[in-house]
């Protein structure tokens with residue numbers, strides 16, 4: 001689409017100083033600071049309420065009966081509104097126009113909205129890293145994040161006897177939330193061995209607040225006598241209408257069963273992956289993050305991407321938790337304010353945020369070093385995945401078809417494997433299966449000259465629209481002439 005073509009598009013056009021995509025902790029922190037300095041700020045989120053994952057708002061009935069489980073989120077949202085930021089919830093940003101700077105969005109009713117700004121802040125967060133196993137499509141099998149939302153946000157449990165599995169510190173708070181609601185957490189299967197005394201773990205002493213949080217979870221789990229099975233992964237889930245048992249295996253030998261336990265729900269997740277589709281669509285350079293193996297946008301300390309008008313903040317810039325997400329949002333706001341020369345940000349404030357950011361980055365590096373790297377895990381899990389396991393649920397593609405395509409017509413190319421097998425072509429665009437597909441491709445077609453090949457997880461290219469949108473949105477964007485033409 002050229003500039004002329006773009007001008008011919010229909011729908012609302014919004015021009016602002018700053019447009020922020022994502023109303024989670026990172027986007028909200030940036031919005032509050034920028035709007036309070038007088039900048040014209042619009043913050044968009046596809047969800048009906050601001051808050052993102054961590055500050056997701058409880059339903060009104062739940063809040064009335066149980067209170068707000070994260071009241072600081074409510075206060076932050078109130079600050080954003082009071083500062084005068086325009087808040088557009090129910091707005092999905094689904095693409096970028098050909099001019100490379102106009103965001104294409106749709107409002108809650110599906111009407112097109114185009115947005116331009118001098119500064120774009122992408123605070124699009126993360127999604128859960130999943131790896132399939134036989135039976136993962138059974139009702140009752142979910143991700144830990146979903147169970148956490150039900151438990152913490154809606155006071156609803158996903159089952160009565162639950163096993164949590166996968167890897168990463170997030171499994172602990174989810175287990176605690178379930179216990180608070182009376183769920184029997186049968187055990188936690190952790191793929192790594194992070195919970196043991198080690199010199200590296202002593203580094204946590206330098207982060208007393210985080211250590212207290214961790215100790216709180218561990219103590220709660222100990223009181224509830226929840227076993228943590230380390231170096232253990234899910235081999236398969238079984239059940240007729242719903243999961244009724246899970247069989248676990250040793251992480252080093254993922255095809256050999258070690259125990260089977262009865263459950264009515266199973267939550268499996270291997271941490272989070274940054275949501276980088278819009279950043280990549282805007283042409284921002286990405287690099288491979290050493291710890292996760294994922295592609296993350298290249299940014300400077302303030303979150304400024306390889307394009308000077310784009311900032312990537314929060315978990316979209318790399319997984320680091322809620323406090324790091326907020327610090328990154330603030331750092332970007334400081335940089336924008338400095339560039340706009342609207343306000344000299346007090347040196348003490350800049351220093352405080354920069355120091356928090358560095359401290360939290362050190363803590364993230366420490367945590368990452370205690371848990372197995374996703375790329376290494378993938379190299380163990382992918383070759384052991386049974387041939388008939390459904391991997392891409394959107395397009396119903398099994399492991400054997402992906403391996404055969406990768407080894408044959410796709411010649412080891414991830415994207416060609418996607419095109420030929422259709423794995424990753426469905427509505428989720430590979431957010432669910434992409435990690436596994438990358439592992440399956442490399443299990444039959446190692447990258448030539450490997451070495452670093454083992455330490456990177458490849459991602460599918462970003463494609464327009466980044467999420468499914470109604471055809472009516474596109475027709476409305478193209479204008480009445482196109483609709484006439486379409487009917488004829």
Ligand SMILES: Cc1cc2nc3c(=O)[nH]c(=O)nc-3n(C[C@H](O)[C@@H](O)[C@H](O)COP(=O)(O)OP(=O)(O)OC[C@H]3O[C@@H](n4cnc5c(N)ncnc54)[C@H](O)[C@@H]3O)c2cc1C
Pocket residue numbers: 021022023024025026027044045046047051052053054055091092093094123124125126127128145146148272275278313314315316320321322325466
């Ligand atoms: C399912 C899930 C549950 C989690 N639960 C917890 C938890 O309980 N505790 C915890 O400590 N951490 C949790 N996390 C980690 C979490 O992401 C936090 O560290 C924190 O919320 C990160 O803040 P953020 O602002 O970077 O991103 P987020 O909070 O994820 O916010 C990003 C926002 O961007 C919006 N968005 C993304 N793409 C678009 C688009 N194209 N158009 C419009 N809007 C868009 C999303 O709707 C979302 O509201 C969870 C993560 C996930 C994926």
